[in-house]
Structure formats: structure tokens, C-alpha cells
Amino acid sequence: MAFFDVFFWEVVVSGLLAGVMYSLVALGFVLIFKASGIFNFAQGVLALFAALTLVGFQTGQVPFSHLINAVLGTNIQHWGEGTHTFLAIVLTLLVMIGLAWLIVRLALSKLVNQEGIILFMATIGLAYVLEGLGDIMWGADVKTLDVGLPTGPSDTIIDATGMFVEKLEIAAAIVAVLLVVSLTIFSQYTKMGRALRAVADDHQAALSVGISLETIWWVVWSVAGIVALVAGVMWGAKSGVQFSLSLIALKALPVLMLGGFTSIPGAIIGGLIIGVGEKLFEIYLGPMLGGATENWFAYMLALVFLLFRPQGLFGERIIERV
Amino acid sequence: MAFVDPGQIRDADAGQKGDVLLRVEDVSLSFGGVKAITAISFDIKQGEIRAIIGPNGAGKTSMLNVINGFYHPQEGEIWFRGKKRKALKPHQIANEGIARTFQNIALFKGMSTLDNIMTGRLTKMKKNMFWQAIWRGPAEREEIEHREVVERIIDFLEIQHIRKTSVGRLPYGLQKRVELGRALAAEPALLLLDEPMAGMNVEEKEDMSRFIIDVNQQFGTTIALIEHDMGVVMDLSDRVVVLDYGKKIGDGPPDEVRRNQDVIDAYLGVAHD
Ligand SMILES: Nc1ncnc2c1ncn2[C@@H]1O[C@H](COP(=O)(O)OP(=O)(O)O)[C@@H](O)[C@H]1O
Ligand SMILES: [Mg+2]
Numbered sequence: 001m002a003f004f005d006v007f008f009w010e011v012v013v014s015g016l017l018a019g020v021m022y023s024l025v026a027l028g029f030v031l032i033f034k035a036s037g038i039f040n041f042a043q044g045v046l047a048l049f050a051a052l053t054l055v056g057f058q059t060g061q062v063p064f065s066h067l068i069n070a071v072l073g074t075n076i077q078h079w080g081e082g083t084h085t086f087l088a089i090v091l092t093l094l095v096m097i098g099l100a101w102l103i104v105r106l107a108l109s110k111l112v113n114q115e116g117i118i119l120f121m122a123t124i125g126l127a128y129v130l131e132g133l134g135d136i137m138w139g140a141d142v143k144t145l146d147v148g149l150p151t152g153p154s155d156t157i158i159d160a161t162g163m164f165v166e167k168l169e170i171a172a173a174i175v176a177v178l179l180v181v182s183l184t185i186f187s188q189y190t191k192m193g194r195a196l197r198a199v200a201d202d203h204q205a206a207l208s209v210g211i212s213l214e215t216i217w218w219v220v221w222s223v224a225g226i227v228a229l230v231a232g233v234m235w236g237a238k239s240g241v242q243f244s245l246s247l248i249a250l251k252a253l254p255v256l257m258l259g260g261f262t263s264i265p266g267a268i269i270g271g272l273i274i275g276v277g278e279k280l281f282e283i284y285l286g287p288m289l290g291g292a293t294e295n296w297f298a299y300m301l302a303l304v305f306l307l308f309r310p311q312g313l314f315g316e317r318i319i320e321r322v
Numbered sequence: 323m324a325f326v327d328p329g330q331i332r333d334a335d336a337g338q339k340g341d342v343l344l345r346v347e348d349v350s351l352s353f354g355g356v357k358a359i360t361a362i363s364f365d366i367k368q369g370e371i372r373a374i375i376g377p378n379g380a381g382k383t384s385m386l387n388v389i390n391g392f393y394h395p396q397e398g399e400i401w402f403r404g405k406k407r408k409a410l411k412p413h414q415i416a417n418e419g420i421a422r423t424f425q426n427i428a429l430f431k432g433m434s435t436l437d438n439i440m441t442g443r444l445t446k447m448k449k450n451m452f453w454q455a456i457w458r459g460p461a462e463r464e465e466i467e468h469r470e471v472v473e474r475i476i477d478f479l480e481i482q483h484i485r486k487t488s489v490g491r492l493p494y495g496l497q498k499r500v501e502l503g504r505a506l507a508a509e510p511a512l513l514l515l516d517e518p519m520a521g522m523n524v525e526e527k528e529d530m531s532r533f534i535i536d537v538n539q540q541f542g543t544t545i546a547l548i549e550h551d552m553g554v555v556m557d558l559s560d561r562v563v564v565l566d567y568g569k570k571i572g573d574g575p576p577d578e579v580r581r582n583q584d585v586i587d588a589y590l591g592v593a594h595d
Contacts, residue, residue: 191444191447191465194433194437194440194441194444195441195444197430197432197433198430198433198441200432201429201430201431201432201433202428202429202430202431204392204412204424204428205424205428205429205430206430206441207392207411207412207413207416208390208412208416208421208422208424208428208505209416209421209441209442209444209445209504209508210413210416210417210444210445210508211413211441211444212411212413213413
């Protein structure tokens with residue numbers, strides 16, 4: 001293998017950029033898992049739902065139009081020209097925050113003190129509800145999402161290095177970095193962030209100093225919803241908004257095994273490793289194995305990894321109390 | 323408590339020394355078949371140190387958990403500041419002025435001493451938490467005021483040298499002290515301490531005793547104290563309630579309780595053989 005040719009580095013860079021997407025989804029998982037011990041199966045669907053809602057607002061789709069038309073015999077689809085992208089993003093953020101409130105109010109708050117597996121089952125239910133809701137509200141057709149991010153290969157990078165790198169992917173990486181930086185500032189330097197870390201560390205102690213679990217869960221699910229929106233937008237801009245988007249959640253699983261369920265840096269680095277790993281593997285070893293290795297490489301890597309470091313790269317060491 | 327300003331005016335609800343601050347009435351609590359508490363009544367008076375003692379498994383911790391809302395008793399009532407209390411959630415009870423420490427230290431392990439104690443101020447700064455998440459400007463001033471209170475608590479507990487240390491790395495005795503600091507930061511009307519001296523050496527116990535007495539005397543804070551060391555209990559407390567197998571078997575001033583035959587039997591294990 002020629003480690004220093006342009007093609008190799010092109011693969012690495014495109015792997016890194018694809019990995020950013022996995023990192024984003026995994027990040028949503030980690031946030032919720034840290035604060036509430038809930039393994040949120042619905043994180044991928046949350047990204048889908050966010051992207052659908054954004055496109056819906058942007059293009060001026062009438063929500064539930066299929067349902068309305070079926071019941072009333074009308075034929076409405078749109079209510080006008082649509083909304084400016086910026087406004088549509090703000091509206092979608094509000095929807096995600098409202099959705100978080102509903103999830104906590106209607107489901108999770110009823111399940112406080114339940115076993116992790118029960119909460120996990122609840123999120124599986126939530127995933128189906130959200131997927132159905134997204135379908136009824138916005139329709140199941142594949143939608144194009146254009147939020148004005150640059151597309152095409154970057155000329156500057158071609159000139160400087162000879163590599164073909166998509167501008168969209170660079171933009172995605174920049175947005176992801178900004179997101180992680182603002183999350184860090186939020187959690188380290190604000191009162192709410194301190195309360196969040198407190199809940200993540202010790203539920204009972206957090207309650208005893210007057211922190212409301214419901215409020216914190218609402219905040220966490222809102223933040224996870226916002227992270228999902230970012231992931232949904234990036235993914236949607238690249239390959240269209242379609243229901244298979246919810247499957248990227250499955251790619252987050254090996255990322256979490258690699259990075260550890262409770263580590264934010266772990267989620268980020270795990271995502272990047274898987275992104276690069278699966279691209280390199282596909283290009284250099286894929287042909288020998290009949291191709292399409294990207295479907296399973298991540299899981300195999302995670303399994304091999306689990307054998308040697310079950311707590312993940314950055315996860316806390318698992319010590320059974322006796 | 324007045325870590326805020328010496329000579330600060332007491333809050334209007336505070337009541338007079340000697341008034342009943344909290345009353346537990348006929349409280350029973352069970353877990354499935356296990357009766358942790360059976361029909362217990364007692365009161366805690368404003369300004370006193372009230373010890374709760376009894377052998378392991380007697381129901382002492384369960385009683386604190388009832389008082390701070392972790393457990394909701396199947397029967398009985400809690401009266402706080404002269405009013406019957408509804409079934410509140412623990413964070414609401416914290417906001418009503420009840421703070422606590424835990425038998426098995428429950429600190430925020432990833433945070434520094436300073437940040438841990440800062441969380442104790444949350445009940446005092448709730449109001450604009452949402453604003454602050456978005457816009458830091460006006461909240462900055464508030465943050466500084468709370469920092470000053472916390473620094474005073476740190477001085478009081480003589481833990482300046484570990485202000486910035488992550489609490490997970492502190493020795494056990496100091497962790498207990500930080501936990502007390504976090505509870506004090508809430509300036510509670512009632513402070514619940516669950517075995518604050520368990521596992522400490524003699525010197526550490528003396529320090530902790532001194533802090534508890536100072537908190538009670540300088541700031542007039544009412545304290546409910548679970549403690550096994552009888553010497554400490556006799557020295558610190560104004561009144562003692564004794565539990566055994568979830569029942570109350572004694573209640574009164576320390577030297578009276580010490581002479582109570584039921585209490586002696588419970589501690590010697592006579593009654594149950
Ligand atoms: N959450 C719980 N679930 C089941 N049983 C409990 C629980 N908490 C306490 N108990 C039981 O209640 C009894 C009293 O326990 P506890 O209040 O911890 O006693 P103490 O603090 O006096 O040692 C014990 O029999 C204990 O096993
Ligand atoms: Mg106990």
C-alpha cells in the first residue's frame with residue numbers, strides 16, 4: 001500500500017468526514033445516557049424527524065396533509081412559498097424542544113426509578129411512534145434538503161494537495177466542531193450545565209440539592225434533539241431526507257462500543273475511527289472479500305475491540321461492587 | 323443560617339427557638355413485606371440537635387429518606403413549619419429548606435470541591451436558570467455573589483487547600499466534609515446528617531463534631547443527626563430518639579435515654595434473642 005499517495009489520504013479524509021456524522025449521532029446517545037442512564041434507541045429517528053420537519057417548514061408543506069385530505073376529501077399540500085431557511089431552522093428547534101417536553105411528560109416521567117431495560121423498551125416504542133408520526137405529518141417520499149451549504153469539490157484543496165474533498169463534508173465537520181465546542185461551554189460554564197453534570201454523576205444527590213429530574217431530562221432531550229437536527233441536516237443534505245436515515249442510529253452502536261457509552265470525546269473519536277476504518281477497509285480489502293464491507297466492518301471492529309477493552313476507549317472502568 | 327451576611331435578618335418563616343420545626347406523626351413505611359418503619363412519631367424543635375440512634379437496620383436512614391421525600395410513607399403525616407406537608411418530590415423539599423448528607427457519600431465525583439459546594443446554592447439561584455443557559459451577562463453578577471457564600475463555607479470548614487481538587491480524589495474524611503459543605507450552602511432550615519462521622523478516625527471525628535456544633539450555635543441551624551458513636555451523641559445532641567426494628571423505643575434527653583432499659587437491651591441484643 002502506498003501510504004503517501006494522494007488517493008490514500010483522500011480516502012482517509014472522506015472517512016473522517018463520514019465519521020463526523022457517526023460521531024454526531026453517537027453524541028446524542030451519550031448525552032442522554034450520561035444524564036439519565038437511558039439507552040435511547042430513538043436517536044436516529046429523532047434525526048429523521050428533525051430533518052423531515054425542517055424540510056416541511058422550508059417548503060411550506062401542510063403537516064398531516066394526507067390525513068386531512070383523506071378525511072375531508074380536499075387536496076391541500078402546501079400553504080404557500082415556504083419559509084426562509086433561517087426561520088425554518090428556528091421553528092424546527094422549537095418543535096424539537098416541544099417534542100422533548102412531550103417525551104419526558106408523557107413517557108419518561110412515568111418511568112422514574114425503573115430498570116434501564118424498561119426505559120430502553122420505552123425508547124423503542126418511541127422510535128416507532130416518531131417514525132409513524134413523521135410519516136403522517138410529512139409523507140414518506142424522499143425529499144431534497146438544501147440549507148444553502150456549499151456543494152461540489154473544494155478547488156482550494158485540489159490546488160493545494162490534489163485531493164478531491166466535498167465542500168459539504170467540510171462544512172459538516174465545521175458545524176460539528178462548533179456544536180461540540182458550544183456543548184462543552186454550556187456544560188462547563190453555566191448553571192444548567194452544572195446541574196446536568198450533577199445529575200449525570202449522582203441522581204440522589206442531585207435531587208437532594210433541589211434539581212428537578214424532569215427539568216434536566218427535558219433539557220437533555222432538547223439538546224439531543226438539537227444534535228439530532230444537525231445530524232439530520234448534514235445527512236439529509238448529502239443523500240436526501242428519507243426514512244433510511246433512522247438507520248444511521250445503528251451505526252452509532254459500534255461507535256459507542258468503541259468510545260464508551262459515557263464519554264463525549266469517546267463518541268467523537270469512535271465515530272472518526274469507524275468512519276476512516278470502514279472506508280480504508282472497503283477500498284483496500286473490500287475487493288478481496290466481495291465488496292460491500294461497509295455494511296458490517298464497523299460491527300466487526302467493535303466486537304474485536306470489545307474483547308480487549310469492554311469499557312471502550314474512554315469509558316469508565318467497569319468495576320463490580322461487592 | 324447566615325453565610326450570606328453576618329447579622330442578616332432571619333427569614334420570616336424561621337420561627338422561634340424551641341418551636342416545633344418538623345413533626346413526624348404515626349409514620350409507617352414498608353418495602354414489600356419488610357416493615358422499615360412502624361407507626362413512629364417524634365418532633366424536631368427549632369434550633370436543636372436531634373439525634374436518631376439505633377442498631378443497624380433500625381430504620382434511621384429510611385426515616386431521613388421519608389423526611390426529605392425519597393420515600394413516601396404508606397401511612398402517617400409530616401408537619402413542617404406548622405403545616406401538614408403534601409407528598410412532595412425530593413427537589414421540592416430541598417427548595418423548602420431541607421438539606422442532607424448521605425450515609426454512603428453521594429458527591430459529584432467528577433467535579434471540584436468548589437463546584438460541588440456550588441451545586442448546594444442551586445435552590446437559591448433557580449429563577450433564571452433558563453436565561454442563564456442562553457445569556458450569561460446579568461447572571462454573572464449573581465454567580466459571583468454565590469461564589470462568595472461558597473468561599474465562606476470553604477473557609478469555615480477549613481478546606482481551602484482542596485478547593486480545586488476533584489472530589490473523587492479526596493480521602494474519605496475530606497469527602498464527608500465537602501458533602502457537609504454542599505448541604506450548608508443551601509442555608510437549610512433543617513439539616514439532615516446521616517452518619518457524618520462513620521469510618522473516621524478520632525481526630526476527624528473531633529473536627530466534624532466541632533463543625534456540627536458551630537453550625538448549630540453560630541447559625542442556629544436545626545440538625546437531625548444519625549450517629550453510632552454514643553460518646554458523640556451524648557456530647558452533641560439536645561434530644562435523642564431511639565429506633566429498633568422500625569419501632570421507637572426511646573425518646574428524650576441523652577442521659578435519660580442512656581438509662582432506659584429498652585434501649586440498653588436493644589444495644590446489647592437482649593430483646594431479640
Ligand atoms: N429501598 C429499600 N428497599 C427495600 N428495603 C429497604 C430499602 N431501604 C431500606 N430498606 C430496609 O429497611 C430497613 C431499615 O433500613 P435503614 O433505614 O437503612 O436502617 P438504618 O439506617 O437504621 O441502618 C432494613 O431492613 C432495610 O433492609
Ligand atoms: Mg442507615
